[in-house]
Structure formats: structure tokens, C-alpha cells
Amino acid sequence: MSIKKISKELNSSVYFLTFTAKKWYYIFDRHNRWNIIADSLQYCRKNKNLKLYGFVFMLNHIHLIVESPDAAGFVRDFKRYTSREIHKNVVITEPNIEKMFVEEDGTYSIWQDTNMPIVLEYEKVFQQKLNYILENPVRKNYVSDASFWYWSSANESCELKSDNVNE
Numbered sequence: 701m702s703i704k705k706i707s708k709e710l711n712s713s714v715y716f717l718t719f720t721a722k723k724w725y726y727i728f729d730r731h732n733r734w735n736i737i738a739d740s741l742q743y744c745r746k747n748k749n750l751k752l753y754g755f756v757f758m759l760n761h762i763h764l765i766v767e768s769p770d771a772a773g774f775v776r777d778f779k780r781y782t783s784r785e786i787h788k789n790v791v792i793t794e795p796n797i798e799k800m801f802v803e804e805d806g807t808y809s810i811w812q813d814t815n816m817p818i819v820l821e822y823e824k825v826f827q828q829k830l831n832y833i834l835e836n837p838v839r840k841n842y843v844s845d846a847s848f849w850y851w852s853s854a855n856e857s858c859e860l861k862s863d864n865v866n867e
Contacts, residue, residue, distance in 0.1 A: 706772040706817050714753070715771055716818040716829040719779065719811055720761040722801055727786070727810065729759045731793040734851050736785045737762060738860040740778055750774055751863045754830045756837065757851035763833040765820065775815055783810045826865075 706715065721727050728734055734757050741764075744750035754765040768774045787808050790798050802808050820826040837849035846854040853862040 704814065704817075706775065706815075708772075710819055711771050712767070712769050713771065714751075714765065714767045714820040714826065716820055716833075717764045717766060717775065718761055718816045719764075720814075721810055722812055724760050725797070725800060726759040727790075727797070728757060728762075731789055733786055733789060736789065737782055738851070740782050740785070741860060744768075744774060744778060745863070748774060748777075752853075752860075753826075753862055753865055754833045754853045755851075755860065755862065756833045756849065756853070758836060758840070763836065765826070765830060765833065771817075775817075779809075779811045779815075783808065786810045 728737065737757060741750070741752055741755070745752055749769050751767040752764065753767065754763075756763050766774065787798070787801070787810070790801070798808075801810055818825075818829065820829060834846045834852060834854040837843045837852065838846055843849045846852060847856070849855060850858055851860070852858060853860075
């Protein structure tokens with residue numbers, strides 16, 4: 701079931717989420733920005749009971765399959781924190797692109813507003829979304845095999861690990 705926002709009634713469900721950089725700008729592939737995202741997810745796993753069942757970090761977006769007792773809170777906090785940390789990184793490493801992410805009111809955000817949350821109620825849909833995530837770098841012709849893309853739960857050597865669904 702695709703929805704615009706995570707509702708209170710479904711807040712603790714398993715979700716397929718997509719976080720996209722504003723203007724679809726290729727921003728994450730340099731200056732350790734993928735590490736900022738991974739560190740934030742790792743923090744949420746350790747401190748906020750986030751379960752991470754699948755992920756892929758692309759050049760301008762990320763896909764996640766997550767479960768949390770407070771999925772809406774996770775999305776809010778994750779986007780706020782990573783936006784702030786990536787902003788600091790941009791100011792130091794690429795100050796000329798900073799203005800691309802400043803809103804009319806002067807606030808700064810890396811992320812588009814929507815997260816395109818999809819509740820994964822059925823095993824078949826879960827598997828479809830997981831396969832979609834893992835094959836994303838292959839479809840983009842970045843790699844010939846999903847396991848070759850480092851920032852993916854398909855890559856066993858990735859420092860960020862996914863959780864087992866059955867635990």
C-alpha cells in the first residue's frame with residue numbers, strides 16, 4: 701500500500717522508503733557522504749530499535765526497508781540529522797553547491813519532502829521491493845552484479861549490515 705506519509709495507525713509497520721536528494725542532484729558519491737548516511741542508520745539501529753532489512757545507497761537517492769516502533773519519528777530524525785551533517789560537509793568541501801539546497805525561507809535541506817513510503821504487508825511484496833533495491837545499481841549499469849555495489853545489503857563486505865527478518 702503506497703501512501704504519502706506514515707500514519708499513526710501504521711507507524712510500527714515494515715516500510716519500503718526512498719529518500720531522494722533535491723533536484724535529483726548527484727551528491728552522495730563523494731566526500732564521505734555515504735558514510736554520514738550509514739553512520740546515522742547504524743546509530744538508529746543501536747539506539748532507536750530500527751531494523752534495517754535492506755538498503756542501497758545510490759548517487760542521488762537511497763532505498764531502505766525498515767521497521768521501527770516509530771517509523772515516522774525515524775524518518776523525521778534521520779532526514780534532519782543527515783541533512784545537517786551533509787550540509788556541514790558541503791560547506792567544507794563544495795561550498796559552490798550549497799545554494800542548491802536552500803529553501804525560500806532560508807532553511808537548508810538535502811532531501812525532497814516525500815519518502816514514498818510503502819507498507820510491506822505481504823512476503824511477496826517484501827521480496828519484490830528487496831529485489832528492486834538490490835538490483836538498482838545493476839539497472840543503472842553501475843555494476844554487473846548487485847554484490848559488487850559496496851553500499852548495498854547485497855554486498856557482504858559492506859560495513860553497514862542488514863538485519864535478519866526472522867529475528
